[in-house]
Amino acid sequence: MPTRRRGRSAGGRVERMERIDGAGRTERGELPPGPGGQVRGEGARERPAGLASFAYTAADEEKRRGVRRMKTMATGLLLLVALVYVLATWAKNEGVSGWPGFVAAAAEAGMVGALADWFAVTALFKRPLGLPIPHTAIIPTKKDQLGASLGSFVGENFLSGGVVRDRIHSLGIGGRVGGWLAEPAHADRVTAELSTALRGALTVLRDADVQAVVGEAITRRANAVEIGPGLGKMLDKVVADGGHRKLVDLVCARAHDWLVQHGDSVMDAVQGGAPGWTPRFVDKRVGERVYKELLRFVTEMRDMPGHPARGSIDTFLADFAADLQTDSETRDRVERLKSEILGRGEVQDVIASAWASVRAMVIAAAEDEQSELRLRARASLMSLGARLATDERLQAKLEGWLEDAAVYVVTTYRAEITSLISDTVAGWDADQTSHKIEAHIGRDLQFIRINGTVVGALAGLAIYTVSWALW
Structure with a gap:
């Protein structure tokens, strides 16, 4: 059971630990240090350096601030359509005919689209509202499976003999090396x-x-x-x-x-x-x-x-x-x-x-x-x-040697190469991995929420308009 030291408390007498069981689940807790300040525990050992977590950098924090701004914008748009829905519904109840129905339908559908996309985006990184809804918090809970799938995808589509041979052949290495x-x-x-x-x-x-x-x-x-x-x-x-x-x-x-x-x-x-x-x-x-x-x-x-x-x-x-x-x-x-x-x-x-x-x-x-x-x-x-x-014949001979060597390496050691991906991903801390991925792609995901609000409003308006015209 690999164990990784997270940090020392202010008093210096306990350390935050993470243990990863055989299923890839992460357990956190505090263990007292043994002699010399080293944490001891049954089955505990230090995580290999090659499986260290993501290093969260200042650039990542800057990206996180950009994500928070986009979250605020998407949430503000949701609140806006909610306010529009309330006002349009009030106007309709007050006897105003015509436009309140169209606006209320568009705002209602926009809220539905915004909430649906908020749920979908949030479910990638955590459980929405903390509820144990199935198939949510996908990245933290499915991190190891995603790493294995990524390794298999790379092995099948990038480390196949035909792909490697075609890529090396297209580079024209012989002529380039000769000229150089x-x-x-x-x-x-x-x-x-x-x-x-x-x-x-x-x-x-x-x-x-x-x-x-x-x-x-x-x-x-x-x-x-x-x-x-x-x-x-x-x-x-x-x-x-x-x-x-x-x-x-x-x-x-x-x-x-x-x-x-x-x-x-x-x-x-x-x-x-x-x-x-x-x-x-x-x-x-x-x-x-x-x-x-x-x-x-x-x-x-x-x-x-x-x-x-x-x-x-x-x-x-x-x-x-x-x-x-x-x-x-x-x-x-x-x-x-x-x-x-x-x-x-x-x-x-x-x-x-x-x-x-x-x-x-x-x-x-x-x-x-x-x-x-x-x-x-x-x-x-x-x-x-x-x-x-x-000399084209010499170029072909050199490129043939390189192609054969590269194909031999990727076909013989493909499992070792892809295991580097899966093992590295398995060694990442689940929460920190989720935060870092969100920092890199969260801004684009918030655009999905915005688009969902706009598309939902347009779809609701279109449906209401068709229904009004037919009935």
């Missing part, structure tokens, strides 16, 4: 807003969470895909195009330079591996010989593009590329090596830390108005706008 985006100032504005949103999203995201997700996604993706055939095709293409030769040139050049700088180390290594029974001068001669042959071999590989060793490298790489694509044993070895590398902590740390670098780079680019990211985004938006403004 094609303007440089508008493209700049959209780019700035997108940059702000991107920075905000990246700032809110926790690095640890993103790093864990990125690391898991990369690892899972890498483990799920066999890399051997792909590597084989790539290596085959590189070898066929001769792309590996520059790498061989670099290795040969670096090997030659290293041998020249570390000749003594090479010779010492050869001499150190000689048997202990060989003479030292022999070991030295062998070391020098091995070093010279090795240097000569590397020099020839560096300087001779057609060296046989280079051809052997080409053949080895081509065979290895073929094995990566067709040999199951080679492919299994590559997969095991891939798993071992991905499983190493150092590799996982590198994968996880990549997010921090990417995030910093994207944020910096989003903040810089002259960054390549923002310039390309701006150019892309203007290009998209220009195409949308002229």
